[in-house]
Amino acid sequence: MLPYSFIGTGSYTNAASALPATVALPAKPDLFLVRNLTGWGSGTGGPPITTYTAVANLESWIFPYTMAAGSFRQMGQSAVSVAAASLYATQGTSNGFTFIDSASPPTFAALAITTPFINATSWVVSMSNTGSIAVGDYVRVLNPTAMLQAGGIVAQVTAVSVNTSITLGYIASSVSAGASFTTNSTGGSILKFYRGKYYPKKLQVMHVTQATQAVVYFAEKNDFTPGQMVDFNVPTTYGMIQLSFLTKGNGPARVLSVTNSSTVSSITLDLDTTGFTAFAYPTSAASVGATSPPFCFPAGSGIVPLSGSATVPQSPPGTNLLDAFDNLNQFYMYIGSSVVGADSAVMQWEAYKADFGNLSNA
Amino acid sequence: MSVSIGTLPPQIQQRYNAKLLSTPERNLVHMLGAVPVELPDNQGFIDRQSRYDRLDLFPTPLDDSQLNPPSQQLNRVDVDCRVRVYATYIVLTRQVTIANEDPVLNSAAARLGQALRETQDVLVRDQLESSASVVNCVGGTNGDLPTEMALSDTDDVVTTLQNNSGEYITNMIPGELKIGTSPIGDAYICMLTTRMIPVLNNMQGFVRKFQYPNVSETLSTEWGGLNNVRFFVSEQGSVTPSASLLGSDIANCFVSAKEAYKVVWQAGGKARFIYMPPGYNNDPCMLRHTAGCSFYQGQCITNDLWLQNLRSTGLTS
Numbered sequence: 001m002l003p004y005s006f007i008g009t010g011s012y013t014n015a016a017s018a019l020p021a022t023v024a025l026p027a028k029p030d031l032f033l034v035r036n037l038t039g040w041g042s043g044t045g046g047p048p049i050t051t052y053t054a055v056a057n058l059e060s061w062i063f064p065y066t067m068a069a070g071s072f073r074q075m076g077q078s079a080v081s082v083a084a085a086s087l088y089a090t091q092g093t094s095n096g097f098t099f100i101d102s103a104s105p106p107t108f109a110a111l112a113i114t115t116p117f118i119n120a121t122s123w124v125v126s127m128s129n130t131g132s133i134a135v136g137d138y139v140r141v142l143n144p145t146a147m148l149q150a151g152g153i154v155a156q157v158t159a160v161s162v163n164t165s166i167t168l169g170y171i172a173s174s175v176s177a178g179a180s181f182t183t184n185s186t187g188g189s190i191l192k193f194y195r196g197k198y199y200p201k202k203l204q205v206m207h208v209t210q211a212t213q214a215v216v217y218f219a220e221k222n223d224f225t226p227g228q229m230v231d232f233n234v235p236t237t238y239g240m241i242q243l244s245f246l247t248k249g250n251g252p253a254r255v256l257s258v259t260n261s262s263t264v265s266s267i268t269l270d271l272d273t274t275g276f277t278a279f280a281y282p283t284s285a286a287s288v289g290a291t292s293p294p295f296c297f298p299a300g301s302g303i304v305p306l307s308g309s310a311t312v313p314q315s316p317p318g319t320n321l322l323d324a325f326d327n328l329n330q331f332y333m334y335i336g337s338s339v340v341g342a343d344s345a346v347m348q349w350e351a352y353k354a355d356f357g358n359l360s361n362a
Numbered sequence: 363m364s365v366s367i368g369t370l371p372p373q374i375q376q377r378y379n380a381k382l383l384s385t386p387e388r389n390l391v392h393m394l395g396a397v398p399v400e401l402p403d404n405q406g407f408i409d410r411q412s413r414y415d416r417l418d419l420f421p422t423p424l425d426d427s428q429l430n431p432p433s434q435q436l437n438r439v440d441v442d443c444r445v446r447v448y449a450t451y452i453v454l455t456r457q458v459t460i461a462n463e464d465p466v467l468n469s470a471a472a473r474l475g476q477a478l479r480e481t482q483d484v485l486v487r488d489q490l491e492s493s494a495s496v497v498n499c500v501g502g503t504n505g506d507l508p509t510e511m512a513l514s515d516t517d518d519v520v521t522t523l524q525n526n527s528g529e530y531i532t533n534m535i536p537g538e539l540k541i542g543t544s545p546i547g548d549a550y551i552c553m554l555t556t557r558m559i560p561v562l563n564n565m566q567g568f569v570r571k572f573q574y575p576n577v578s579e580t581l582s583t584e585w586g587g588l589n590n591v592r593f594f595v596s597e598q599g600s601v602t603p604s605a606s607l608l609g610s611d612i613a614n615c616f617v618s619a620k621e622a623y624k625v626v627w628q629a630g631g632k633a634r635f636i637y638m639p640p641g642y643n644n645d646p647c648m649l650r651h652t653a654g655c656s657f658y659q660g661q662c663i664t665n666d667l668w669l670q671n672l673r674s675t676g677l678t679s
Contacts, residue, residue, distance in 0.1 A: 103488070110609055142609045151507060151607035191604050198492035229439055231666050233495045247667050248526050251415035251437045289507060292498035292673075299666045300413070300439035324408045324442030325493070325662030327485060 004031055004352040011037070011348045018343045020134050022100075025331040029351035032097060032333055038345040096336050103329040105194030108132070110142055118144055118185035123155075123172040125190060126165045132336075133157055133166055138195045138220065141168075144188035149287040150181065151188075153204055154195070155219035158263050166190070169263035174206035174217035177266075180280040197328040199223060202297035205232065207279055208240055213256060213310060214273040216296055218265040227304035227320035228255045230267070234294040237286065240279040246271075252299035257308035267296075270310045298323065378463065387476055389583040389596035391553045392486040395531055395618040396625045397664070401445055403630040409443045409660060411624075443626050443662035448481060450474070451654030456640045459651060467653060471635055474655040478633055482659060484598060486625060487553075489661045490616050491600045494671040497522065502676065507607035510676025511558070511615065513566045513588065519617050519672045520590045523550055526667035528619025532592055538575035546574055549592040554615035555599025557677040561613075562586060562593055591617060606675045615672040622668035623661065631658025 008026050100106065114128045118141070125141075133139065134157070141153045150171075158169030175181055195201075200223055207217040216230075224230060229252040232243040246252045253271040282291060304318030333349070341347040367375075401409045415437040424431065452470055459466055497519055502509030509515075530548035537545035546569060562568055562585055570586040571577060583594045600614035635655050640648035663669055 107603055110604060140605060142604070143607050148507075148607065152605060189609065191609070193603075196488055196492055198489050201492045202494065202496065231495075233497070245526055245667055247415075247439075247665065249416070250418070251439060252666075287507075289500055289505070289509065291500070291507075292496060295496050297495050297666055298493055298663070300441050301410075302439065321408060321442060324444040325489065325660065326444040327446050327489070327660075 004354055006350070007353045008351045009349060011346060014341055014343055014345050014347060016344055018337070018340050018345070020132075020337050021335045021340050021347075022332050023335065023349055025333055025351050027351075027353055028099065028101070028331050029333070030354040031352040032099075033350045033352075034335060034339060034341060035348045035350070036341045036345045037348050038342065096339050098334040098336065100194065100332040100334055101329070102194060102197045102332060108192040110189040110191040113144065113185065113188040113190060116184065117187060118147055118150070120147065120181040120184050121172065121175055123168040123175065124165050125168060127190060128163060130160055130163050130166055131192065133160055133190070133192050135160055137192055139166070139168075140191040140193060142189045142191055144185035146183055146284055147181070147185035147188070148284040149281045149291075150185070151287070152293065153206075153219055156221060156265075168219065170217075170221070170265045171206055171219045173264040173266075174219070177207050177215070177217055178209065178279075179207035179217065183284065197330065199326045199328050200228070200298040200323060202295045205234070205238075205279075205294040205296050208234075208243065208273060210273050210276060210278060212272045212274060214253075214269045214271050216267050216269065218267075218296070221260045221265050222258065222267060224255050224258055224267050224298075225320060225322040226255055226257055226308065227302045227318065228298065228323040229253065229300035229302045230255060230269070230296050231299035232294065232296050233292070234279070235292050237282045237291045238279060238294045239277045240273065242276040243273070243279075247299055254302045254305070256305050256310055268308060270305070298325070380464070382464075382469065385473065385476065386597075388480050388483075388598045389556075389594075390479055390483040391583050391594040391596040391599070392483045392490065392616070393625055394553065394581075394583075394594055395551050395620070396486060396623050396661070397621055399443075399624050399626045401626050401628045401660075403628065407445045407628070409445065409626045410440050411443075411664065412438050412440045413665070414438050441662060441664050443624065443660040445626055445628050445631070445658050445660035447631065447656065447658050448478075448485075449654060449656035450477065451636070451652050454651045454653070456649055456651065467637070467651065470653045471637075474635060474653060475633075478655045478657060480598065482625075482633075482657065483596070485659060486623070486661045487598065487600050487616075490623065490663065490669065491602070491614050491671065493663050493666075494616060494669050495666055496671045496673060499672060499674040502674075504676055505608070506610055506675045508612065508673045508675055510561045511565060511613075511672065511674040515672060515674070516552075516565070516588050516591050516617075519670050520550065522670055523617065523619050523668065526619075528622070528668040530590070531618065531620050532579075535574055535576055535579070540575055543573050543575040544569045546587045546592065547590045549587060549590050550617050550619050552591050552593045552615050552617045552672070553599065554593060554595060555601050555613050555677065556595045556597050557599070557601065557611075557679075558613050558615065558674065559585060559595060560678055561674060561676045562588075562595075601677065602673075608675075610675045611677050611679075613674045613677050615674055617670050617672050619668035622665055623663045626660040626662075628658035631656070633657040 137157045155168040159167035203218045209215045231252040234243045253269040255267045257268045259266045301320050301323050303313045306312040498508035499511045499515040501512030501514035532549045534548045535546040568588045585593045585595045602612045605612045638652040
């Protein structure tokens with residue numbers, strides 16, 4: 001007997017046009033279910049449980065050890081409204097359930113950037129094949145010809161037009177704030193990947209303002225917190241070298257406030273940069289073989305400021321424990337478009353684990 | 363029936379050799395430069411250490427009016443490190459352990475121990491990869507960004523660490539009157555993947571370990587040295603796949619000065635082996651053994667100035 005233990009449940013609500021979802025799990029499940037609560041019992045979108053149509057009310061996933069990543073549906077379950085059962089191998093191996101261990105995530109192949117390539121202002125990246133890229137995914141910009149200074153940038157996707165383009169809106173916001181990208185790319189590729197979950201993580205700097213309280217922009221959501229201390233390594237090709245290695249002087253800079261909207265990722269520092277050299281990315285030609293990217297990285301913990309004030313700390317002084325170095329890796333289930341459920345539906349997921357699902361055969 | 367080799371029963375044809383074959387074990391290099399810290403039990407799960415920032419120098423003399431100079435502000439920076447729990451286990455049926463001539467549980471313990479130590483090493487590796495400052499190699503000739511590592515790149519990172527007042531970890535190995543040897547300077551340590559070995563061997567001035575004047579204070583994981591850096595290689599060294607300008611793999615080569623990062627272990631949660639005989643864990647008929655291991659560990663960079671991620675391409679596939 002291999003009894004299943006219930007290890008977690010949760011819900012999500014699909015958008016008007018349902019998109020793939022990712023849910024965090026407390027452990028690696030051996031059985032995973034998704035149930036359409038909106039359509040449950042109504043027969044809407046296909047009768048529940050007994051037969052399955054293209055828009056099923058119950059999707060399930062059992063983890064046999066030979067199962068391919070991205071496989072979905074339980075063995076012996078029929079995929080369409082036919083009487084004959086079929087094996088999971090015939091049910092499709094894309095857009096289904098994909099188990100993800102963020103400490104050892106799956107990898108993807110790079111996808112070509114196609115004409116008209118990367119727009120240096122809007123950061124709309126044209127791609128005739130967007131693959132499985134979804135909003136919120138992390139991508140790396142590879143070899144963007146004529147825009148080589150952007151090579152290797154890790155950015156988060158803020159919009160997707162399937163098989164047309166993706167938008168790197170956080171970079172576009174940094175351009176609006178003054179980042180010096182002026183020439184569109186003429187080629188390149190995009191690599192999707194899963195970011196590690198170690199905290200806090202260094203981030204490539206997209207722009208830094210010259211202000212009494214400098215604002216630093218990033219290409220992805222940042223996980224810095226008010227009160228945290230940060231430091232920089234800004235090579236000479238990026239101008240503002242006065243930011244580099246603040247720790248060896250009077251100490252690292254304190255984060256006063258953090259912005260993480262749908263298109264803007266930035267931190268405001270208790271640091272006056274008005275007298276510093278202007279921050280600017282080099283030209284494409286100047287970046288070839290001559291530069292390391294500018295990075296912001298964690299440098300310690302400080303007193304939490306009151307509402308982003310540079311001079312007023314929380315009273316009593318707040319000790320920031322959110323910025324402790326930590327391993328936040330977790331297990332996830334990626335619920336692909338074929339199993340995520342109906343448009344606008346409220347979906348419930350359940351995860352189970354077999355007590356002894358993995359007997360060693362030594 | 364005629365008797366020949368082909369008609370011998372299988373158990374006659376075969377002998378079970380009780381001496382086990384070796385299991386590949388990876389080099390554990392990422393904690394070589396770490397400061398070990400013990401977090402006492404019953405005192406939370408976040409270890410905080412503090413550092414006081416430097417004060418400004420005061421080279422201007424007081425004039426004859428003898429007025430007190432302006433005071434300076436003493437700043438402190440705290441560095442927090444959270445300890446997490448890690449565990450795994452295997453299940454063996456009693457049928458296996460009573461039927462098998464081989465002491466399977468002994469092998470299970472050995473393999474669990476290996477997995478535990480390699481996991482501890484990987485945790486440190488990934489934390490360094492996540493948080494450390496980055497320097498791209500640009501001195502190579504492969505046309506990528508970063509390029510493959512070259513002498514000028516190691517000089518750059520040594521200069522950065524020296525500019526940041528980073529102290530060396532190992533002492534100089536002075537020259538001796540031995541043919542084919544070369545002295546090694548006081549050195550920072552570099553922890554990197556074995557896929558970088560050809561790049562190391564090709565660097566101008568690289569001294570292989572066997573060319574050291576004295577190898578009495580070296581480790582088996584050490585590959586060699588170059589000026590003021592000594593290189594320690596591991597099969598599980600950090601690699602970021604397809605991340606260079608041209609889409610090649612990047613090796614994250616962590617060059618560390620003294621006291622740059624630490625590993626925290628909870629006093630009551632140090633590495634342990636946990637055996638449960640049949641009858642435990644919902645096993646009323648006493649059919650299954652379990653063997654597990656666990657440890658409590660946190661890791662963090664304690665001074666961002668003193669640890670640099672020197673990124674290089676040119677890895678072998």
